[in-house]
Amino acid sequence: MEIDNNLKILRVKLRCNSKKIIEDIINRNVLLNDKDKKLNDEICLFCASLNDLTKEHVLPKWTFENCTTKFFVTDVNGSRQKYNKTTVPVCAECNNSLLGSIESHIISILKGTDLSNSYYNGEQLQNIIRWLEIIEYKFQLLEIRRRFNRAKSSEYIDYLKNIPISIMREEINYSPSIAISQIRLAQKRVTTKSKMKNLNSLVVFKTVNKHFHFFHHLDDFIFIELPKFRVALFYFYTRTFDDNEQAKDEATKIIKRFYN
Template sequence: MEIEYKLKNLRVKVRQNSKKIMDDVLERHVPKTSLKNKSKTEICVFCSSTSNITKEHVLPKWIFQKHTEDFFITDTNESEQTYNKTTIPACADCNNNLLANIENYIIRILKNTDLKMSFFSNQEIENIIRWLEIIEYKFQILEIRRKFTKMKSADYNSYLADIPISIMRKSIDYSPNKAVAQIRIAQKRITTKSKDLNINSLLILSTKNKNFHFFHTMNDFIFLELPEYKIALFYFYSKTFKNIETAQKEAIKIVNKVY
């Protein structure tokens, strides 16, 4: 299948160029390792190419196409950012060829599956997982690139002006090393072929809600409600479960708290 070729190609590109990508992250965005005369040339965060760099949406545009002015709030500093302006650098080939084909595949299987009549195959479930893990990697890259600046509820602190948001997350104890380690973990996920152990970590639910909804916690879980396809997805990035019932109970607790 073409989708398997595209996913393999992406895995190979990220695996072969992971060191270049991480070296660029360190030099460009991490305090104490950032260079004063750092390169102004962006690189693709999937293959490290410097040619034909485009803006890749972290959440694919087709997800929020009817909600271009909608925004999400970053808990770390309470900042608002519209989905439409939430992008990272990717070369034209990775963006318009690999990622676009993967997204077109996801759209197709979502469109062609009515949960009242049928369900996804195991292969389709694994590919949805791979797609969601790509989104997590993009969020990890985004947050190391975004600067903390200030919290809405606090005065401006010039010391924090150049600190990436990811380093200011309480869950990683404000550690640059831990922030970078989480990017490496996200990188490793998308370069790992088999998703057998993660099958029960993905919940696919019917929804009658008419509005797009999204929430996400880095390296933990993601919830996407896609009203156009009457489907909601909840995926645990870092947890595996012996059965789907256990995952569902934990997910319901989170949804009831956050939704």
């Protein structure tokens, strides 16, 4: 199948270039002390190509119905970020030929399954997980590239302004090395083919809500509600469960905290 081939190509590209991508991320976003340091040109964050770079949306435009006003709020500093402006650099080939094809396949899965009388098969569930893990990787890249500036409710502190948002997290003790390690883990998830052991970590809800909802916590979980397909997906990136009901219970607790 075309989807299998494209996923394989993406895995190989990222696996072969992961070290170069990490080095570029560190030089561009973590080693900030040298004001005179000249940065190299941007590279594709999947294959490290310098050519034909495009702006790849972290969340595909079809998920938020290409609405230009919808936004999410970053917990770290309370800043708002519009979905349609939330992008990372990806070359045209990876964007259009690979990621675009994967998204089209996910749309066909969601569109072709009525949860009232059917369910996704094992391979479809694995592909949904693969897609959600690609989104997590893109979010990791986004947050290491975005700058803290200041917390919305705090005074401006000059020396904090250029620190990446992903580093300014209390749960990782404001550690650059942990932030980079989490990007490496996100890369590893994308480059790992089998998702069989993660099937119980994906919770699928049938929904009748009419509005898109989304929340996400780096290296932890993602929730995305897609009213067009009458489905909501919750996925734990790092936790595994003995059965899906256990995951559903945990997901429901988190949804009650964050859903609004």
